[in-house]
Amino acid sequence: MVASSVLGFPRIGANREVKKAVEAYWAGKISADDLTKAAADVKKASWTSLKERGVDLIPSGDFSLYDHILDHSAAFNVIPKRYLGHNLSPLDVYFAMGRGRQADGVDVPASEMKKWFDSNYHFVVPEFSEETDFKLNFNKAVEEFNEAKALGVATRPVVVGPISFLALGKASKDAKPGFQPISLLPKLLPVYKQLLSDLKNAGAEWVQVDEPVLVLDSASLYEKEFAEAYATLAPVSPKILLATYYGRLDSNLSFVAKLPISGLHIDLDRAPGQLDEVIAAVKSSNVVLSLGLVSGRNIWKSDFQAALKLGQKAVDALGGDRVIVATSSSLLHTPVTLAAEKKLTAEQKDWFSFALEKASEVAILAAALSGSQDSKVAEALEVNKASIAKRRAFETNSDDTVRKRVAAITPDMLERKSPFAVRKEIQKKTLDLPKFPTTTIGSFPQTKEIRNARAKFNKGEITETQYEDFIKKEIESVVRFQEKIGLDLLVHGEPERNDMVQYFGEQFNGFVFTQNAWVQSYGSRYVRPPILVSDVSRPNPVTVKWSSYAQSVTKKPMKGMLTGPVTILNWSFPRADISRELQCKQLALALRDEVVDLEKAGIKAVQVDEPALREGLPLRKADWDAYLGWALPSFKLATAGVTDALQTHSHFCYSDFDDIFPSIQALDADVISIEASKSDMKLLNTFKQYGYSNQIGPGVYDIHSPRVPGEQEIKDRVKSMLDILPDSLLFINPDCGLKTRGWKETEASLINLVNAARWARQAY
Numbered sequence: 150m151v152a153s154s155v156l157g158f159p160r161i162g163a164n165r166e167v168k169k170a171v172e173a174y175w176a177g178k179i180s181a182d183d184l185t186k187a188a189a190d191v192k193k194a195s196w197t198s199l200k201e202r203g204v205d206l207i208p209s210g211d212f213s214l215y216d217h218i219l220d221h222s223a224a225f226n227v228i229p230k231r232y233l234g235h236n237l238s239p240l241d242v243y244f245a246m247g248r249g250r251q252a253d254g255v256d257v258p259a260s261e262m263k264k265w266f267d268s269n270y271h272f273v274v275p276e277f278s279e280e281t282d283f284k285l286n287f288n289k290a291v292e293e294f295n296e297a298k299a300l301g302v303a304t305r306p307v308v309v310g311p312i313s314f315l316a317l318g319k320a321s322k323d324a325k326p327g328f329q330p331i332s333l334l335p336k337l338l339p340v341y342k343q344l345l346s347d348l349k350n351a352g353a354e355w356v357q358v359d360e361p362v363l364v365l366d367s368a369s370l371y372e373k374e375f376a377e378a379y380a381t382l383a384p385v386s387p388k389i390l391l392a393t394y395y396g397r398l399d400s401n402l403s404f405v406a407k408l409p410i411s412g413l414h415i416d417l418d419r420a421p422g423q424l425d426e427v428i429a430a431v432k433s434s435n436v437v438l439s440l441g442l443v444s445g446r447n448i449w450k451s452d453f454q455a456a457l458k459l460g461q462k463a464v465d466a467l468g469g470d471r472v473i474v475a476t477s478s479s480l481l482h483t484p485v486t487l488a489a490e491k492k493l494t495a496e497q498k499d500w501f502s503f504a505l506e507k508a509s510e511v512a513i514l515a516a517a518l519s520g521s522q523d524s525k526v527a528e529a530l531e532v533n534k535a536s537i538a539k540r541r542a543f544e545t546n547s548d549d550t551v552r553k554r555v556a557a558i559t560p561d562m563l564e565r566k567s568p569f570a571v572r573k574e575i576q577k578k579t580l581d582l583p584k585f586p587t588t589t590i591g592s593f594p595q596t597k598e599i600r601n602a603r604a605k606f607n608k609g610e611i612t613e614t615q616y617e618d619f620i621k622k623e624i625e626s627v628v629r630f631q632e633k634i635g636l637d638l639l640v641h642g643e644p645e646r647n648d649m650v651q652y653f654g655e656q657f658n659g660f661v662f663t664q665n666a667w668v669q670s671y672g673s674r675y676v677r678p679p680i681l682v683s684d685v686s687r688p689n690p691v692t693v694k695w696s697s698y699a700q701s702v703t704k705k706p707m708k709g710m711l712t713g714p715v716t717i718l719n720w721s722f723p724r725a726d727i728s729r730e731l732q733c734k735q736l737a738l739a740l741r742d743e744v745v746d747l748e749k750a751g752i753k754a755v756q757v758d759e760p761a762l763r764e765g766l767p768l769r770k771a772d773w774d775a776y777l778g779w780a781l782p783s784f785k786l787a788t789a790g791v792t793d794a795l796q797t798h799s800h801f802c803y804s805d806f807d808d809i810f811p812s813i814q815a816l817d818a819d820v821i822s823i824e825a826s827k828s829d830m831k832l833l834n835t836f837k838q839y840g841y842s843n844q845i846g847p848g849v850y851d852i853h854s855p856r857v858p859g860e861q862e863i864k865d866r867v868k869s870m871l872d873i874l875p876d877s878l879l880f881i882n883p884d885c886g887l888k889t890r891g892w893k894e895t896e897a898s899l900i901n902l903v904n905a906a907r908w909a910r911q912a913y
């Protein structure tokens with residue numbers, strides 16, 4: 150019998166219950182017990198619905214109130230000293246690590262957060278040093294295994310693997326130079342032994358140990374450590390299913406195949422081509438092969454015929470008992486259920502499959518591969534065949550004008566008219582900014598009032614004119630605020646935007662929207678990605694009205710604000726029928742028209758955000774050129790249609806530039822702003838080393854936490870930046886948009902920022 154499995158389930162709740170409960174707890178509105186209860190209800194709903202859908206191997210231990218890597222760090226006592234000694238409960242220490250804490254005399258910033266592989270999920274980076282004192286503070290795997298068992302659901306617990314845990318972490322500030330987290334493995338393994346043997350004693354037959362680093366080039370460095378770890382753990386553990394996902398094993402397969410594991414999971418959504426090699430590598434063993442046939446990353450209905458072909462190959466080679474049909478990765482990246490969507494047309498609904506529907510898919514595929522005679526299975530296969538055929542028919546409706554325009558893109562369309570040095574002088578005159586210009590990344594707090602007004606407008610409770618008047622008032626008050634505190638290059642604050650990607654998607658042709666398809670981005674922040682379903686075009690200008698209104702109420706220059714083509718693509722669910730390259734270029738052309746229209750309307754600076762450029766980078770270096778070969782030209786296509794006088798900005802929410810520096814330089818934006826506050830000045834050294842010559846605003850404080858940076862703190866930051874960067878290149882700004890922040894901390898922080906800039910103008 151072929152079994153079915155799901156590697157992990159969204160942990161936000163069908164109606165975002167976890168966000169609501171966590172935020173209520175932070176606000177002091179509910180107790181820790183209330184929070185635990187809310188979490189228990191969500192877990193229960195997931196477990197019971199997976200069981201009802203017929204999934205054989207149901208995950209437990211994958212739930213999280215904030216981030217699963219943070220859970221793991223807390224459980225293993227990997228808690229930086231700065232969070233201890235404040236008389237906080239373990240739960241509050243946990244949240245302090247995730248989001249910082251500034252209350253009752255405690256003032257600690259959040260830990261560093263990083264993008265999770267090539268997704269838009271962020272994890273809290275564990276910090277290790279020689280002093281790290283691993284011990285098991287709690288055993289989440291056992292607790293949740295028992296919790297599910299008490300509800301009558303047998304589960305396969307999920308545990309972050311030891312090598313991935315160390316490899317995804319970083320050396321803490323107090324570690325000795327050259328310290329490598331992986332060197333802690335001998336100290337870490339005894340704690341894993343305890344965790345896994347407790348799990349075995351609790352009655353778990355299998356455990357899913359996640360080692361996603363195995364799809365990275367760098368995993369080959371850890372061959373010895375993998376061998377040591379699994380040889381140590383296998384004897385005391387439940388049967389280990391080693392899970393790899395988001396890519397192919399490649400040459401790592403040679404050592405993975407030798408590990409003493411009982412099962413291996415591979416991603417056949419991202420890397421179907423690896424199946425033959427993997428079958429060959431495990432054939433002569435008893436290893437069970439878990440086939441990631443149902444995508445954990447997209448929202449498209451699986452093509453059963455294609456999946457069955459791959460599945461049958463494995464069954465023929467290994468026998469049904471050694472094959473599992475699974476989701477390609479955790480379903481963390483997919484919304485909970487299609488059933489909540491009331492506004493999609495029947496035709497659209499038929500194209501998609503969200504987490505719960507995917508659970509049914511693995512169950513049906515497993516039944517079909519087991520040779521089930523159940524008429525329901527046969528029927529499901531027929532229904533799927535018809536759905537896939539209908540979608541394929543829809544895909545033939547391409548937009549000729551758009552396709553022809555993409556085909557006619559010429560190299561000169563990608564370049565600005567003059568080099569940066571020339572543009573800079575022209576822009577100096579048009580913008581008239583002071584030395585060390587201050588600016589923000591675009592959004593200002595999205596207050597309850599703004600969200601209420603939007604909700605009322607969407608429900609038809611207020612008219613379009615009423616809504617627009619409200620937005621104009623918001624814009625004006627944000628402009629007045631910026632003038633009052635003395636910022637130099639202003640923004641309109643983005644009050645009209647529900648989300649930086651969704652907003653554009655809604656105004657472009659080619660997208661479909663959901664009502665409730667939320668996915669976790671980090672902590673309690675969820676996003677609702679639009680779905681690309683057909684060719685993209687821009688029927689009307691999108692932002693021109695708001696930016697020109699904002700410019701009309703101030704004499705200071707106003708920065709237009711757009712989301713870049715690569716980011717719109719990466720933060721949407723892309724089409725599966727045409728290449729990402731083609732989708733990106735279509736988006737770029739739509740945005741190019743918008744940038745040109747902004748300039749025509751009198752806007753002198755336009756920011757095109759590309760925070761997702763880096764996360765779209767393929768996990769394997771061998772694949773990078775192919776991606777950058779269309780991603781970079783797409784950005785340039787979007788921004789190069791203007792005169793030299795227009796100052797282009799771009800923003801990136803990360804600071805790992807070492808390996809993609811030439812690409813950032815190639816974008817040729819006049820100004821870039823980057824995340825810099827949470828990591829060291831290392832990246833500025835990278836910029837210096839490569840001789841970056843355009844302007845740059847490294848974030849002077851971290852907006853992801855409500856903590857207010859002191860004036861001195863910002864001055865110190867600016868000082869250390871000026872140790873590295875030439876004066877003439879520096880902009881002073883926060884490290885990201887302010888939409889998730891409250892007004893109180895925003896005001897206090899920005900006043901400190903402006904004061905620090907004033908000080909710098911005197912001091913340098």
Ligand code: GLN
Nearest residue numbers: 590591592758760886887
């Ligand atoms: N302009 C956007 C904002 O300020 C940028 C957000 C982002 O980079 N994630 O919200």
Ligand code: ZN
Nearest residue numbers: 801802885886
């Ligand atoms: Zn950002």
